[in-house]
Amino acid sequence: MKNIKRYLSALLMTALLPGISSAQQSPLTQYVKPLIGTAKMGHTFPGATVPFGAVQLSPDTDTIPYAVNGKYTGDVYKYCAGYQYDDPTIVGFSHTHFSGTGHSDLGDILVMPTQGELQLNPGTADHPETGYRSLYSHDNEIAEPNYYSVQLDDHQIKAELTTTTRVGMHRYTYPASDQSHLVLDLNAGIYNYDGKNVWTVVRVLNDSTLTGYRQTNGWARTRVVYFAIKTSKPFKNYGAEYLDKNVQYRGFWRKFDQTDNFPDLAAHNIRMHLDFDTEEGEQIMMKVAISPVSMSNALENMEIEAPHWDFDAVVAQGKKAWENELSRYTVDMLNKEDLINFYTSVYHANLMPTVYMDVNGQYKGIDYEVHEAEGFVNYTSFSLWDTFRAFHPWLNLVDPKRNSDMVSSMMAHHDQSVLNMLPIWSHYGNENWCMSGYHSVSVVVDAILKGSYKGDAEAALEACVQTANARRYEGIGEYIDLGYVPDDVNSTSVSNTLEYAYDDWCIAQLAKKLGKEDIAAEFTKRAGNWKNLFDPSIGFMRPKDSEGNFREEFDVLETHGQGFIEGNTWNYSLYVPHQPEQLMEALGGQSGLETYLDSLFTMHLPDKYFANTEDITREGIIGNYVHGNEPSHHVAYLYNLTTSPWKTQERLREIIRHQYNNGPAGLGGNDDCGQMSAWYLFTSLGFYPVAPGDTDYWLGSPLVKSAEVQLQNGKTLKIKALNQSEKNVYVSRVRWNGQDIEGFKISHDDIIQGGELEFVMSSKPKTK
Amino acid sequence: MKNIKRYLSALLMTALLPGISSAQQSPLTQYVKPLIGTAKMGHTFPGATVPFGAVQLSPDTDTIPYAVNGKYTGDVYKYCAGYQYDDPTIVGFSHTHFSGTGHSDLGDILVMPTQGELQLNPGTADHPETGYRSLYSHDNEIAEPNYYSVQLDDHQIKAELTTTTRVGMHRYTYPASDQSHLVLDLNAGIYNYDGKNVWTVVRVLNDSTLTGYRQTNGWARTRVVYFAIKTSKPFKNYGAEYLDKNVQYRGFWRKFDQTDNFPDLAAHNIRMHLDFDTEEGEQIMMKVAISPVSMSNALENMEIEAPHWDFDAVVAQGKKAWENELSRYTVDMLNKEDLINFYTSVYHANLMPTVYMDVNGQYKGIDYEVHEAEGFVNYTSFSLWDTFRAFHPWLNLVDPKRNSDMVSSMMAHHDQSVLNMLPIWSHYGNENWCMSGYHSVSVVVDAILKGSYKGDAEAALEACVQTANARRYEGIGEYIDLGYVPDDVNSTSVSNTLEYAYDDWCIAQLAKKLGKEDIAAEFTKRAGNWKNLFDPSIGFMRPKDSEGNFREEFDVLETHGQGFIEGNTWNYSLYVPHQPEQLMEALGGQSGLETYLDSLFTMHLPDKYFANTEDITREGIIGNYVHGNEPSHHVAYLYNLTTSPWKTQERLREIIRHQYNNGPAGLGGNDDCGQMSAWYLFTSLGFYPVAPGDTDYWLGSPLVKSAEVQLQNGKTLKIKALNQSEKNVYVSRVRWNGQDIEGFKISHDDIIQGGELEFVMSSKPKTK
Structure with a gap:
């Protein structure tokens, strides 16, 4: 009986209020x-x-x-x-x-x-x-x-x-x-x-x-x-x-x-x-x-x-x-399904990492000892390969206090680790070493540079450097010596090399801020290591052995056994978020990059290759662009570098419409501890952290008609998308507090001062 | 080289000082x-x-x-x-x-x-x-x-x-x-x-x-x-x-x-x-x-x-x-071998139970929680079936503070136990349930009645009663209902019944002291339960089934499968230390008991029965008297009840001479966490706690020529054995502080006031 009543009342609401069903009603938990x-x-x-x-x-x-x-x-x-x-x-x-x-x-x-x-x-x-x-x-x-x-x-x-x-x-x-x-x-x-x-x-x-x-x-x-x-x-x-x-x-x-x-x-x-x-x-x-x-x-x-x-x-x-969590956001969207996607994304981005301490503050550390979290809430279950991309940056925007506690938890993990490493994928006082990179570095640096984490920055830098110098882990020793992880040493040598290079760039950013010039120089050099695996003869990243020879038999569509993890080289070759202009040059400049991206989104991936992708459904792929896995989450934004930023806008709306819906199968791949949802949240507001550690966001195409985000500092971020509609996916003009934005970026520092980000939407791409 | 020097110096000492080699020299650790x-x-x-x-x-x-x-x-x-x-x-x-x-x-x-x-x-x-x-x-x-x-x-x-x-x-x-x-x-x-x-x-x-x-x-x-x-x-x-x-x-x-x-x-x-x-x-x-x-x-x-x-x-x-431990004792003995036996017995009686807490006082309890021992040293490894007999009484005499801490440790075990039981055989925050009886009861009661344990006596009594009423353990439920553990319920039904009855008597003694008349009455009644398994038709304790029928096929020499543990009924039938006079009546009065004991010590135990005894060597047996296991440790003292107490004196010297020597095989059975050694120590001083919980010691025949024991209260207990020699094993007179002792007992309360216990030794038994 109760269930039928619920159903009828939901039906009634939808029926009686069709015109404003896209603006949220209280309680927000209904969405x-x-x-x-x-x-x-x-x-x-x-x-x-x-x-x-x-x-x-x-x-x-x-x-x-x-x-x-x-x-x-x-x-x-x-x-x-x-x-x-x-x-x-x-x-x-x-x-x-x-x-x-x-x-x-x-x-x-x-x-x-x-x-x-x-x-x-x-x-x-x-x-x-x-x-x-x-x-x-x-x-x-x-x-x-x-x-x-x-x-x-x-x-x-x-x-x-x-x-x-x-x-x-x-x-x-x-x-x-x-x-x-x-x-x-x-x-x-x-x-x-x-x-x-x-x-x-x-x-x-x-x-x-x-x-x-x-x-x-x-x-x-x-x-x-x-x-x-x-x-x-x-x-x-x-x-x-x-x-x-x-x-x-x-x-x-x-x-x-x-x-x-x-x-x-x-x-x-x-x-x-x-x-x-x-x-x-x-x-x-x-x-x-x-x-x-x-x-x-x-x-x-x-x-x-x-x-x-x-x-x-x-x-x-x-x-x-x-x-309380949901009401940080007041949004007006095109329809109720979007409202449900939005608030369910907020929900999914508020599940993990989880509280890992008792009411008395005690928890068991990775050193098997009982510790007391002093001055922070201790968290566990850090799926960092996923969450460094958008989830932790999202917290830096909307809940920096919580992200600071998460960084404190990661620092405690480091301090207790006999390996002197920040977490890779940690849960319940354990390290499980899942996935590639050492992306806690990105989270720590981004949280410091965006002002969320106010702990000891020098200790944090040292923890990052120790982690990046853990020679025994996943080819890091060879990476340091040769400038890349050799194919014969590590089965995900290219993923690791590309991700280490990005993480190293993060370390360099923090070192610069702290005036540690030698560390900055060392890691700035390491940040360019992606170049060592770029094969200009084929225009892709490619595994290289310890002798310096690129692997001969190489399948650019295959995910398994090619030196990558959860991505083929078509997707992974774009993983240089920290030096996108240099990557663009390698790919043939603006036109080369645009052609590459066009191909990626439109090519046909034969079924036999899909069989070896992981953690995604067939619907989690657009052409050969894999949204259901994380390495390409920044990719649609890269059109901003070309002469066709409108393709960023078009693709973002396409991804949202293809990859997120209200059904039980509404996610095209693993939500990955909120990363997929955090991508949705950023993108639906119209901007995205392409390279965490960089305090600039890249602009996209908002999904909301309007939104207000209550920031923790008491300020309000307003998003307005004029002429928003299902067809008007293109942005013809962007203003921040009434001023036109030059270029395609807006800084975190500006945004957290509060203000209004106004997009003017259009059905026609702005081609210039 | 060093070894040879040591050997030579020992040889020299023996050679040069033959007359006084039997008095201890410093350091005592040499013995x-x-x-x-x-x-x-x-x-x-x-x-x-x-x-x-x-x-x-x-x-x-x-x-x-x-x-x-x-x-x-x-x-x-x-x-x-x-x-x-x-x-x-x-x-x-x-x-x-x-x-x-x-x-x-x-x-x-x-x-x-x-x-x-x-x-x-x-x-x-x-x-x-x-x-x-x-x-x-x-x-x-x-x-x-x-x-x-x-x-x-x-x-x-x-x-x-x-x-x-x-x-x-x-x-x-x-x-x-x-x-x-x-x-x-x-x-x-x-x-x-x-x-x-x-x-x-x-x-x-x-x-x-x-x-x-x-x-x-x-x-x-x-x-x-x-x-x-x-x-x-x-x-x-x-x-x-x-x-x-x-x-x-x-x-x-x-x-x-x-x-x-x-x-x-x-x-x-x-x-x-x-x-x-x-x-x-x-x-x-x-x-x-x-x-x-x-x-x-x-x-x-x-x-x-x-x-x-x-x-x-x-x-x-x-x-x-x-x-420090050894120097509590100053002894003059018949020869150096005895000195070595004496001080090595002190050593063996100072090994277990062991300290079970960190320098900060923490230990892990039987409830898997970390506790802090407050006001006592926490000990573990309680082999109580062995050590209640002489080891813990020995501590009540020479180191009551330590025994008090051991009782505190046992009480903590009880308080943490989800079964609400005192330890049976506990080690490292675990109960291993080894052996029969619930003899922590005896240790707790003896320590309270002898003034060692000054903790909450009522709580201790309650812990004893809870332990004795643990119906699920080893036939206790049936024991309470029927007055004995039935043979069909428990494979060591007779051992358990006899030992429960003794332990129950201990509880009754404590209850009396605390004025708990109903508990005293209940457990005094239970203390007589040994009678329910005494079969007058054969003159032995015998397993009985739930229907009240004695087991038909029964081998009085066999240790295994007869309802006993580590003892046959010849040995175990004497296990009524708390009501020895009543037992004597059952066995036919003074002459009946004497005949029984004479047979026990002199009969021939066929080899096939030895094969099934446990934890002893062939030499650990005198006739059918098994000293290498514990149940008979009080038996030689029982002649005191008969008209031939001199047989107690004779047998004690015989046991000491047969069961304790300086070689690696110098112990005829398991030392059992100091119990064998504590028996030696008591006996060599001339008295023994036949029924802990009773504050009287029974007199025997000392081995020492003289001894001084420094008590913890600052008093000194002196033992003097006049005319002591290898042949003069019989006691013709005993005086306490110059007064002749009537009967064969001396109380703990007297002894700890300090004084001199003087034996006059003789080569001839005093037959009267």
Whole structure:
């Protein structure tokens, strides 16, 4: 009934207010559709969380690729977020999820309410009756900021989820049964495999409280998640299954039957069940708090954040937090779908990195020690290869305080690292070394140069230099010696060389600002290393061996095995964001660059090449331009260098229209921890940070009709797009506070003083 | 050379001073022979340690039973202490060892100095050249309190070891070599098996410092030992071997060669090597600190306890600590062998339990949380089935402050336990549930009633009652319901029933003292439960099923499978220390008891029964009296109840002469964490705590000629045995401060007031 009412009211609103449906209404949370990106490659999760919350309480439809007759039917990384929209069953609700990643881990503390004969095995998607999982229907599913609800058909149980920063709260409405259960599967995990669970501990403190921890060896090598669990009703009975029997019977612990109401459990893999009698419609609630430090900290997190059982109050509190984030932006857009894309992008760009410290400030560092974050909020899960591009710059614009805390978190990571490196891809006090480059350097430098990070800049520079000089990592030693990463040393030698060169340029910018001339000179030289891999004979970047010979067999369309990661040389050869004019010269000047870009966007990429791209759908590609992966995110802006900037404007609108929509498959590739969404947000306002570390933004073509952004310094940035329409994608004039802008850039320093950026839109390109 | 000098000087002393060799000379440490008990079943370790030190740095000759052609040649528990005197090779020197246990664990952080081609595998005892282990000779071995030295023949390296409480210090004298190594085998462990090592972490902080931890799943289910290591000379190179390759190559850590000079390691099983160039005779030192809490605590332990590299000073400091312990006692004995037995017993009774907290007071509790010991030293490794009998009572006499701290440690364990139980056999923040009874109850009660423990007695009583009412443990529920543990419920039903009944009696004594009449009544009733298993038809304790039927097939000589643990019913039927008169009545009064005891000591135990006794040598048995195990430790004193107390006196001297000598095989059974030694100490002074919880001691026959014991309250206890000789084993008169003692008891309250206990010895029994 409730669902139908919601549907009707939404319908009514759309029907009655067609003319102004494009301007936002309160509450803004109505425009956030967490289901966007949950089908195919978006890898977002639909469940409940608060902005940057440590808990992401969300349904898992499977945690490893679905196998039919032992044969995997999908991408090995299909379940990065645990949920795939097209799946028929829900396995349970776990408490930790990445948003939009292309690799996976997490899925801690999976809870499933069941009813009837106890089943401790999850069963399979094609035979859900063989386990505790359940069929469900999207008709009975609601996904909103900090609220998720679904009817579990096999168990006739309604599940509702909400969270605080560190606590997941569950409300399950049962039928009448003397066999109602809460299954607690501590074996489950996203991207699980035999041996991933290193050790698990559970203590049952009383008839409604459990604590414990689980240590895994997955993407994170040594990850420990502590937890505390309370139920609103005492369980009448509980039990455990040790999946590795040898541990159960080891030593003199065999004196106990550890399966039946035994409160002191420890093994590699444990599944538990809590049993209840329920009356028709009886609600049982559960709170699960997590901590990176200890069970007592998890209990304290629960006591501080969610001392009560008022589920609706927790929902409301989280929605308010979301409304606060969303209400930084007042936008008028062409239609409601755009409003939904805009605010859902804000939502997706407010999920990661996540808070990684307890209410008392403690967290476990990469040095395995317990630290206290002093003067900052400590964050984890830095997907830096993705997020240095637009996500962190977006925070420098709209939430510099938070980005400063993230830089502080990265500096703490560096200071604790025995390798003396800033994070590459770090999560939960671990480094997982995913992807190429050392892009924390870009984030640190951009945050300092844009004034967000006010910590010790010299220490930050030293951390950047140490990271860039980590000779053992990914060919850096050879890169320093030869000026490029040799093909015979590293399988992604070109990606690394290009990205190192950009990062080195960032270091040089910071060194200059701090008056460190020798460092500036050294890294300015390194910033030009991209030239060493540019092969003028073919006009592309190309792998080169230690002897200085370009690789002979080389496929310019292929992504795999050619020296690149998540991109072919057609895309990657444009990755010189810091020296675009020099790159343009290499590509034949303005006309050469324009021709290159025209070809990129219009050529046909044969299917066989698509098969080897990663993390994107077929729709994530325009010609051979791959928007679903990150290396080309700046590419459409490069037309600004040519005599045809109108092609930037045209392509940006095309990318937005092709790559972002309201459906579950609305993202053409992994959202990548908010990077895809941050690109959308910048671009829809009309500008973009082509080379973070450079404080200038490049102008594009806005999507909004108008927008106001409340800056943290109290100033307001207004965007106005006169004559905005679906057809008027071209910009005929741009003014900043009434003054025409010369060229195609506007500086961060200007923008954060507040003011109005006015675009005059037109249906005709301005060709000059 | 040095050894020969030592030998000659000892010889000289013996030769020149034959008449007074039986009175102790300074330093007393000369009488301590750590090698006593290292052959066969003593299970003591010969290495370096300080009194109750957390580190026991000692050679391991093997860590699992030696297999020839894959077939084990020895007892599965042969290597409880890591060292067996008769073994030809030393594998390495590890930092944690139990003393005299019958089960095993520990052996953490095994270090082996080697030279020549690097070998990371230990090799086998019959082919030591296949690994890093080395042949050695006892001729080149010195074992003294806090100093151990041996020549490693295969490597031409002299090894020397010493310790502080939490730090092991190594000094290795190398030959000239450009291939000198320190092998750090973090896979090694005592009683190891596949899967025991759950997780291992190593961080190489610089060219002479490492930190890390290892988590094991052994006898202790979830044990974590953190460590910090420094070398006196920088290593020129280092490396690691992951024994499980899949972890090395998992995730993107495969980007690194983790075997070669890589400082950030984590896997299930790791072996490492530190490499050096050495000149002839060059000494390389190493310090290894441990912590139950963190690597930073381990570093702090090292900085506080051993900030320098003065090896000899550390030796001297530890020897001084030993001298302090030994010098509580001034004894005059019949010969030097007895002096050695006496002071080595003091030594063995000052090893365990061990300090379990860092210099900052932190330790990890059984609740997996970090605690701070407030107002007491926290101890671990409580082998309570053994040590409640004489070891803890001995501390109540000579070191009540330390016993109080041990009770505080046990109370902390209880308070942290989710099972609300006092320890059964606990080590390193774990319960391992070994052996029968709940004898911490006895230790707690005895310490309170003798005035050692001045903590909250009511809380202690409650902890005792909770432990005694843990219905799920070892048949306690049925014991409460039926008055005995049924044979069909528990395989050691008789041992448990008898021991529970004694422990219950202890609880009743404390309850009486605290005026808790209802508890006193309840547990006084339970104290008589031993009667429920006494079968008058055969005159022995006998297993009974839940229906109340005695087991039909029953072998009174067999130890295994008859309802007992480490004892047959001949020995165990006497286990009613708290109601000996009632037991005597059951056995037929004074004459019945005397006949029973005479038979026990003189009967022939066929070899087939010996095969199933545990933890003792054939010599550990007199007739069918088993001294090498604990249940009969009070038995010889029971003749005091009969009309022939002289048989107590005779048997005690016989036991001492048969069961304790100066050789490596000088202990007839496991020393059991000081219990065998504490029995020796009490008995050699002439009295014994037959039923701890009763503040009376039973008199025996002293071995000393005279003794003075410095009590902690400043008083002195003097023992005088007039006419003491090898033949004069009978006591004709006993006086306390000049007054004849009526009966055969003397109270603890009297003794700790100080005074003189005078025995008049005779060659003839006093028969009256």
